[in-house]
Amino acid sequence: MTGVTGVLQEIGGQVSHITLNRPEALNALTAQLRDQVIGLLSDASADPDVRAVVITGSGRGFCAGADLRKASTAGEPVAGDVARTIRLGAQRLIAAVLDCEKPVIAAVNGTAAGLGAHLAFACDLVLAAESARFIEVFVRRGLVPDGGGAYLLPRIVGPHRAKELMFFGDALSAPDAAGLGLVNRVVPDAELDKTAREWAARLATGPTRALALTKQLVNASLDTDRATAFAAEAAAQEINMTTADAREGVRSFVERRSPEYGGR
Numbered sequence: 001m002t003g004v005t006g007v008l009q010e011i012g013g014q015v016s017h018i019t020l021n022r023p024e025a026l027n028a029l030t031a032q033l034r035d036q037v038i039g040l041l042s043d044a045s046a047d048p049d050v051r052a053v054v055i056t057g058s059g060r061g062f063c064a065g066a067d068l069r070k071a072s073t074a075g076e077p078v079a080g081d082v083a084r085t086i087r088l089g090a091q092r093l094i095a096a097v098l099d100c101e102k103p104v105i106a107a108v109n110g111t112a113a114g115l116g117a118h119l120a121f122a123c124d125l126v127l128a129a130e131s132a133r134f135i136e137v138f139v140r141r142g143l144v145p146d147g148g149g150a151y152l153l154p155r156i157v158g159p160h161r162a163k164e165l166m167f168f169g170d171a172l173s174a175p176d177a178a179g180l181g182l183v184n185r186v187v188p189d190a191e192l193d194k195t196a197r198e199w200a201a202r203l204a205t206g207p208t209r210a211l212a213l214t215k216q217l218v219n220a221s222l223d224t225d226r227a228t229a230f231a232a233e234a235a236a237q238e239i240n241m242t243t244a245d246a247r248e249g250v251r252s253f254v255e256r257r258s259p260e261y262g263g264r
Helices: 031-046 081-088 090-099 115-122 137-141 149-157 159-168 174-179 189-204 208-221 226-240 244-254
Strands: 002-004 007-012 015-020 052-057 061-063 104-108 111-113 125-129 133-135 171-173 185-187
Touching: 007 031, 015 031, 015 189, 031 052, 031 090, 052 061, 052 189, 061 115, 081 090, 090 115, 104 115, 104 189, 111 115, 115 133, 115 149, 125 174, 125 189, 133 174, 137 159, 149 159, 171 174, 174 185, 185 189, 208 226, 208 244
Parallel strands: 015 052, 052 104, 061 111, 104 125, 111 133, 125 185
Antiparallel strands: 002 007, 007 015, 133 171
8 A cells, every 4th residue: 555644545456445544633634635635536537447446534534524723723814715725625626536537435434524524425436334424514613515515415315404414513323324315335344445345346347438427427417407418328328339348248248248348
């Protein structure tokens, strides 16, 4: 496993495993750590040898959100500084997950609060340990949700549930999060890493470009009308049929054998 301060990365089996590594701070995101994660997601998109990504945290927390300690001692902000910081910081991180051309799994091993919760919710698949908790912590600090929260949550749980979570800021257990559709599966703590690796391994043997186009279609469908969505679907299938994996998938069906996808 390689890494720099705050982030560890392991690449194996065509999967990039990204671990937030500030356990003493529940993996709260500094600007440096955030930018490192963005860079690793960008690298994963461009690397044909990486076909899936897993994001998790070290220690007892997934991610406690943005590290506010420096912000609280930075003095009076200049007009426009806050909006600029959010655009170039938290929003850029969430966009990097949503726009990553490889499927991204969140393996939530503990508390996911604020931006940390939104980082998990932006992932394509969310696995949660039984001890995981999700907290829309912003209201506790007198803040407006950022990092795409007001965009992501209503699309997953609907506006009324989203407002309940954001207005009260109560901790949501992993089973309750799964009941709301925020989590795909809850597993015992000891099985989280194993399950995440199994899911990532399955994705890494899939038709990578088809998965990327599918991700793009699903994400875009939430903001488009039917005609636009149908046109995008047809265009995506047209593009996908030029890939080697699509040809292999059809050929394997005709030949009655399991497909062997190469990610291209």
